[in-house]
Amino acid sequence: xxxxxxxxxAKVSFDRWLFEKELRKAIKSxxxxxxxxxxEWCIEQYGHIYSSIIKKCFATRMI
Numbered sequence: 001x002x003x004x005x006x007x008x009x010a011k012v013s014f015d016r017w018l019f020e021k022e023l024r025k026a027i028k029s030x031x032x033x034x035x036x037x038x039x040e041w042c043i044e045q046y047g048h049i050y051s052s053i054i055k056k057c058f059a060t061r062m063i
Contacts, residue, residue, distance in 0.1 A: 002034045006041060013046060020053045027057060 005026035012018035023042065027035055035058075042054045 001030060002037060005030070005038065009042070009046075013049075016050065016053065019046070019050055020057065023053065023057045 005022070008022050009019060009026065012022050026038060030038060039054070039058050042058075043051075047054060
């Protein structure tokens with residue numbers, strides 16, 4: 001599932017609203033270890049563009 005959500009996020013990364021929507025969906029669907037990996041990946045790939053969205057989405061889902 002993690003790789004699936006990475007693919008989806010990469011495809012919607014052009015749109016801020018879609019990125020946040022899909023990121024929230026991914027966080028709800030994944031297990032805690034996958035959420036940690038997703039967070040690291042998001043920061044690495046999109047931290048320069050969507051750092052505020054990434055922080056907000058992962059802050060609401062404390063592991």
